[in-house]
Amino acid sequence: MKNNKFINNIICADTLEFLPQIESNSIDVVLTDPPYFLDKLDNNWDYEEVSSQSNQYTIKSLPAGMKFNREQGKKFYTWYLKISEEIFRILKPGGFFFSFSSPRLYHRMASAIDDAGFEIRDAFMWLYTQNQVKAMGVDHFIKKMNIDEEAKEKIRVKLNGWKTPQIKSCFEPIAMAQKPTDKTYLNNMLKHEVGLFNTNIRIGDNMYPANVFTIDSINELIDRAFLLPKPTKKEKGEYNDHKTVKPLAVCEYLINLSAFSKNAVVLDPFVGSGTTAVAAKKLGKNYIGIDANEKYVKISEKRLEEINEKPDLFRGAINGEKQEKKSLQVQLQIA
Numbered sequence: 001m002k003n004n005k006f007i008n009n010i011i012c013a014d015t016l017e018f019l020p021q022i023e024s025n026s027i028d029v030v031l032t033d034p035p036y037f038l039d040k041l042d043n044n045w046d047y048e049e050v051s052s053q054s055n056q057y058t059i060k061s062l063p064a065g066m067k068f069n070r071e072q073g074k075k076f077y078t079w080y081l082k083i084s085e086e087i088f089r090i091l092k093p094g095g096f097f098f099s100f101s102s103p104r105l106y107h108r109m110a111s112a113i114d115d116a117g118f119e120i121r122d123a124f125m126w127l128y129t130q131n132q133v134k135a136m137g138v139d140h141f142i143k144k145m146n147i148d149e150e151a152k153e154k155i156r157v158k159l160n161g162w163k164t165p166q167i168k169s170c171f172e173p174i175a176m177a178q179k180p181t182d183k184t185y186l187n188n189m190l191k192h193e194v195g196l197f198n199t200n201i202r203i204g205d206n207m208y209p210a211n212v213f214t215i216d217s218i219n220e221l222i223d224r225a226f227l228l229p230k231p232t233k234k235e236k237g238e239y240n241d242h243k244t245v246k247p248l249a250v251c252e253y254l255i256n257l258s259a260f261s262k263n264a265v266v267l268d269p270f271v272g273s274g275t276t277a278v279a280a281k282k283l284g285k286n287y288i289g290i291d292a293n294e295k296y297v298k299i300s301e302k303r304l305e306e307i308n309e310k311p312d313l314f315r316g317a318i319n320g321e322k323q324e325k326k327s328l329q330v331q332l333q334i335a
Contacts, residue, residue, distance in 0.1 A: 003288070007265060010277065010289040010304070012297040015269040016079075018290055019086035027090045027288075028194045028264040031254055031276045033100035033246060034083070036076055036109075077108040083269065084116035090267070093182035094195025096258040098124075099175040100246070106173045118177035126172040126250065127214040127226070135163035174254075176211075193261035201256045203228055209257055215247050228253060237303050242273035242296060251279035259285050274300025281307050 003023050011018060087097055097118060101109045106123070114120050138159060142152050181188035181195050188195040199209055205224035215230045217223050228249040236245050255266055255276075264285045268276035271289030273296050280287035281304060291297050 003265070006288050007286050008281075008288075010271060010274065010291070010297050010300045012292070012294050013290055014292050015290050016082060016086070019083070019090065019269065022090045022267075022288070024089050025092050025192075026265065027087075027095060027267045028092060028261060029096050029098070029255060029258050029266045030087050030091060030269065031098045031251060031266060032268045032270045033244065033272065034080065034109075034270045036102060036105050073105060073108045076105065077112050080109060080112040081115055084113045084118065087267075087269070088117045088179060091179045092192045092194050093179055094185070094188040094192055095179045096194070097175070097177040097179070098254050098258075099177070101173050101175060103169060103171070103173060106175070110175050113175055113177045118179060120175065121178050122176045122211050124174035124176060124254075125212045126174060127212065127216070127218065127222075128170060128172070129216045129218060133168050134166035135168075136166070137163050189260070194258070194264070196260070197257050198260070201253070203253065213250065213253065215249060237273075237299065237306070239302065240273050240299050242299065245273050246275045248275055248279055248282075251276050252283060255279055255283055255285060259283070271300055272296050274303045278303050278307060 003026050006022065084097075091097065097113065099109060099113065110120055110123075139156060142155050142159075145152060145155075178195070182191060185195050197209065201209055203209070203213055203225075204227045207225045210226065213226045213228050214222065215228050217227065228247070231245075231247040231249065235248050259266060259280075262284065265288060266276060266280040266285050267288045267290075269290045271277055271291045272293075274289060277287040277289045277300060289297075289300055291300070
């Protein structure tokens, strides 16, 4: 098999250049958080420049979210369409593609995935409460006005609380797409061992799989339905300085829902610090990770080395002793 030398490895390479080496119709699940960096490059979206950025939060001292340019999104769409077309080729019929996005860019990402041939099945909504407020006041501009201080103060009072139109972002969308199945779902599962969701997986208070989840305790009602385990510092690795590490429980939840075969291969073409690969390994699945940043490749490899070789069957979407027992039964079924 062409992929054997890649399976259970993290490859340091440019994703678009490397993907053609992966065999067609060979991957069960693709789970990734691609670089989109809307706020990081002074409106000039360029993949190579994006990959080398170290300061990911400001541009020329302006907060993230202050710069807008339509060309940014168009360039991202063109690039991600090429990525999505390769992912479409390498996924098995019925295989799943989960792609993290941002509220501002989701329409571009979903359109690229759709135009590559996928069926957009749904979108997950990851709720959170801790995030940077991006709105900016106009006092800086009032100071530069060529009027006296008394007039400036009147404007400040009049516009008190009025800021640029960026609200606090409290959710992250995740596109859920599927490669068309080979005939019926049943035929596809029997032939390719992928294409259906494991609805035995539960989150919160034994909630049926839903397109909403959170790792932050919000209130009793939401927690009972949608709460996943919060990541720990140990889980991330104290040496891990990646700026956007995804919670392990989120990746485990999505893999548990979609990866049926005990030999399933989960691909992350922008693996970053390796959370997707860590989740796959802990669940007893195969993985392939790709990243152009050598530093993050080394972090991913270190995190993977630290995992106990025995898959952790009790992590992720299940809470409580009663549900842990059910989780074990579920994992044995899908293994």
